[in-house]
Structures are given as structure tokens and as C-alpha cells.
Amino acid sequence: MTTIGTVNVGRGRYTVSSAIAARSIEGVTMPDVTSIVFVVDDDVSVRESLELLIRTAGWRPETFASAPEFLSRPRATVPCCLVLDVTLPGLSGLDLQKRLAERTDMPIIFITGHGDVPMTVQAMKAGAAEFLTKPFKDDVLLDAIRSAIERSRAALRLDSEMRALRNCYASLTPREREVMALVISGLLNKQVGGELGISEITVKAHRGQVMRKMKADSLPDLVTMAARLTLRSAPKH
Numbered sequence: 001m002t003t004i005g006t007v008n009v010g011r012g013r014y015t016v017s018s019a020i021a022a023r024s025i026e027g028v029t030m031p032d033v034t035s036i037v038f039v040v041d042d043d044v045s046v047r048e049s050l051e052l053l054i055r056t057a058g059w060r061p062e063t064f065a066s067a068p069e070f071l072s073r074p075r076a077t078v079p080c081c082l083v084l085d086v087t088l089p090g091l092s093g094l095d096l097q098k099r100l101a102e103r104t105d106m107p108i109i110f111i112t113g114h115g116d117v118p119m120t121v122q123a124m125k126a127g128a129a130e131f132l133t134k135p136f137k138d139d140v141l142l143d144a145i146r147s148a149i150e151r152s153r154a155a156l157r158l159d160s161e162m163r164a165l166r167n168c169y170a171s172l173t174p175r176e177r178e179v180m181a182l183v184i185s186g187l188l189n190k191q192v193g194g195e196l197g198i199s200e201i202t203v204k205a206h207r208g209q210v211m212r213k214m215k216a217d218s219l220p221d222l223v224t225m226a227a228r229l230t231l232r233s234a235p236k237h
Helices: 018-026 030-034 044-057 067-071 093-099 117-125 138-170 174-184 189-196 200-214 219-228
Strands: 003-009 012-017 036-040 060-064 080-085 108-112 130-133
Touching (some): 036 044, 036 067, 044 080, 044 138, 067 093, 080 093, 080 138, 093 108, 093 117, 108 138, 117 130, 138 200, 174 189, 174 200, 200 219
Parallel strands (some): 036 060, 036 080
16 A cells, blocks of 8 residues: 555544545545635644645645634635534634534534543534544544535535525515415415405416516425425415
């Protein structure tokens, strides 16, 4: 086996082999090359070691010595994850996790040299993707990162879809929203017209506008969109 680098992380020793590097890179699609793996650890040797390991696997590493230093970085808009030491000076890893509670697009992988069960439970209940105790094999960390990056990509995709959906709904006029609410409740055009005091032809025109603006191909599509937007259908009389 050809070794391209040996790195030490805390008490854990990592040997990055050409076989591991090749396998890691094979598992990374082209868009993943732009994915970022953040590392926050106050031990410079750990940061350097993980930077090499992450870069070898095909991702872009960014390292930070403290939680405040990481928090000063602008929010990433690409798939990413955070490899975080639990016992940071000042603002701890668990404290930082609380600050990042709404960042579902950035899964957290905790690493520690002296973890305990309560600490692990606390981190996992708060949404941590993984909790690894040193020493651990590089394959274990790489697998955790790969899974976290996929979770991040899915969260970003969902966020993008929801933003687009909310923009579509925002483009509707008040009347079109009324028509939409009645339509998704199952009323026919004639019934919608009766509810709103407008003609069936006018209802059809508004309904057509709703479908076009919401980019819905069918009524079931529109109902699904309304559910995702958590819109309430109009009550039937």
C-alpha cells in the first residue's frame, strides 16, 4: 500500500493511503468538489491533520481555532458540514451547536478525546449528525462527512424549492388566493363563484391564473403545494 500522508489527530493516528484517497474521490461527484467541510478545533495539529484528510478526499476544508472565529465567517451557500471539537475554550462545541440550531443545511459531526454518555446524548438530541470519540479511523470520519454533505445538499434543495414556492404564492392577487383556497377545498368552479359572489367564467379565469403562477400541472399538484406552504383550505358550507 502506498502512503501519501500520515497525520495525527489528538491521540488518534490517521494514515491517508492512496487507496483510501482514490476510493473517497470516486465517491465524490463533481458538484461535491465545491462542498465545504468546516473544522473548528483549538489544537493546530488536529486542524492541519483534518485539513489534509478532507482535502485528500476531494472536499474543500476550512479550519478555525475557535467558535467565535467560525461565527464571523459569512454563511455558506453550498453543501457543507461542520467537524466540531466538543471541548473548545470559551464558547464550547455544544454551545456553538445551540447557536447553529436553525442551520439544518450544515450538519454537525462532533469529535472529542474524552466524551461521555450524557454529552453524547445531549449532542445527538440537539441534532448532531455524528459523535466520534478519538481515536477513530479516517474511513469512519470520511463516511460521516459524506453522509452529512448529502444531508446538506438535500436541505439546500428543499430550501430552494420552498423559496420558489413562496415566491409563486406571493405573486397571487388577494382574489386569486381566495379562489385557490376554495379550489383546494374541493369546490367546483360554480360553487367557488357562489361563495365569492362572482361568475363561473371569472372563477375559471382566476383559477387559470393561479395554476399558471403556481406552476401547477394539475389540481393535485396545487393541493400538494398548498400543503407544503401549510395553507388552510377554505371551509365547506
